[in-house]
Amino acid sequence: MPTPEPSTSASAIVSGTVTGHHVLTIDGYSRTKAKLPTGRFTASRPFTVGGHSWSIHYYPSGDRSDTAGFISVFLELNPAADAAAAAGSGGSEPVDARVTFSLLDQAGRSVPSHTMATDLHDFAATGFGFGRFIERSYLEQSEHLKNDRFAIRCDVVVFSDELRAEARTADAAALSVAVPPSDLSQHLGGLLAAKELGADVTFLVAGETFTAHRCVLAARSPVFRAELFGPMKESAATAVITVDDIEPDVFRNLLTFMYTDTLPETNPQELEEEEEDDDDDYEDDQAQAAAMVEHLLIAADRYNLERLKLICEDRLCKHIDGESVATILALAEQHSCDGLKEACFQFLSSRSALNSLVATDGIEHLARWCPSVLNQLMSKVAALVPVDFVVRETR
CATH class of the missing domain: 1.25.40 (Serine Threonine Protein Phosphatase 5, Tetratricopeptide repeat)
Structure with a gap:
């Protein structure tokens, strides 16, 4: 089974606290999910912050039955290392710390909607983290999972004795409510699918009709803005607009992207194991996926959708x-x-x-x-x- 590999670790001492971070890279996410059922974890390599040895426990299928649809992460002290340190110093001491877990995007930046921080806790007694850190379905459909690989950053702040009481008082004043990830794309996708909800423009593409919302298209594409709100806007508001030189499936994916900023997965690599006995079908799937991406790239260039164009470039690199x-x-x-x-x-x-x-x-x-x-x-x-x-x- 693939082992989570650390990318970086760092520490610093600032005004009575010691801060450090560690990046846990999961290479082979689908295999960890298959090998580790709910309640089972794999641990990162140990790293040191504030003179203490720590590890991240990664549960790809959740730590309990009620978090089975999530990825769970917890920060744990390494008992053996800290017991040896305590024996050398004459006894066990509290280890008060805060931990922040962040999902990283492909550029290595924290994803705000999936950045979670604990209150101040004594980690000598138990580990702390989040059972519902990332919903697996969200991760698997996002661009943060690429080539079956993603990364989580863990920031640790260890407090000195004189700062513990002050920090606990601040924690009590900073109560918060967990906010779920944005569901804007899901709602806009529903708006596209529900033709009766204010659709005000119709396109005819190779005999198939598509309805959409002029304001959404204009906000996303300067080409649609000129077409729908330019000099011909009155006729465009009432007539069916014929779109030439594009296939219905391509136009459907184009509209989906414009409403949700996502594309369905067109690279069938995940089907490789299922179809290993039917190479012809697999090769056909690969060819169809590449053809769809090529057509989408042409459409993205036509309608000046730069992000979609770059996504298509990236996917074509794999073909x-x-x-x-x-x-x-x-x-x-x-x-x-x-x-x-x-x-x-x-x-x-x-x-x-x-x-x-x-x-x-x-x-x-x-x-x-x-x-x-x-x-x-x-x-x-x-x-x-x-x-x-x-x-x-x-x-």
Whole structure:
């Protein structure tokens, strides 16, 4: 079973307190969930704050039956290490501390809706934390879980004797009520699904109709804003707007993103174990997923949805292989996707990848549709493969 790995730890002494933090990275979340049922945990490697040894206990399936739908996290003193320290100092001492747990986003920043802090507690007696730290369904649908990996930061403040009474008084004055994560996207998604709730614009896409709310579309897309509230706004308010050059499923996903800022998972990697005996079906799923993301990227560029465009670039990076790299590289060039284009160049930096490009007529595809990017590619790989080799293979 994968072991949670620490990323960083740090400590500091400030005015009678010792502060420190530790980042717990869960690599292989789905396997920890499968291996550890409710009530079972795995512990982080020990880390030291305030002269005490600590560990984070991570329960991927909740610590009790009533938290089975959540991830639970608790901070615990390491008894053996602290017992030895207490014996050396002549007796057991209270260990008063506060702990804050934060879910980290992909940039390593704390997610405000999933940052929780305890009051001041004596950790010598028991550990403290949160049984309902993250709802598993939220994590699994969020962008904070990427490649089956996410991270939790634990900040610890250990108090000196003279600050304990003052801190406990402050805790009593700082009572609070737990606030759940934002459900705005869920409500807006329901607004899109409920056609009778104020929908005031209709789109016709390849024979299929979609209703939406002009103000939402205008707020999300400057292109829709111009189309729905520009010089033609009166006709746009009453007529059915025909959308060409896009498939209904793509437009449906586009609208879903505009209302909820999320996309359904289009990369079927999680189906790999279920379909390991049917490689053809799995490859078909992969191809369909890549095609959907490509179409969504084109639509995102068309309607100036920069975040959606970047999400599509990121997902397409996972589909780059010898057969697809030419098509993806051409798409990146045509729609000014610099990050995706650079990922293609990195993939093609090996001799074997270049041979695959030639074998699949990728060079001809680039020469026909994106000669400029072909010139960039040849200049980048000139040091690896002689240019005349590439030219000779394409004649």
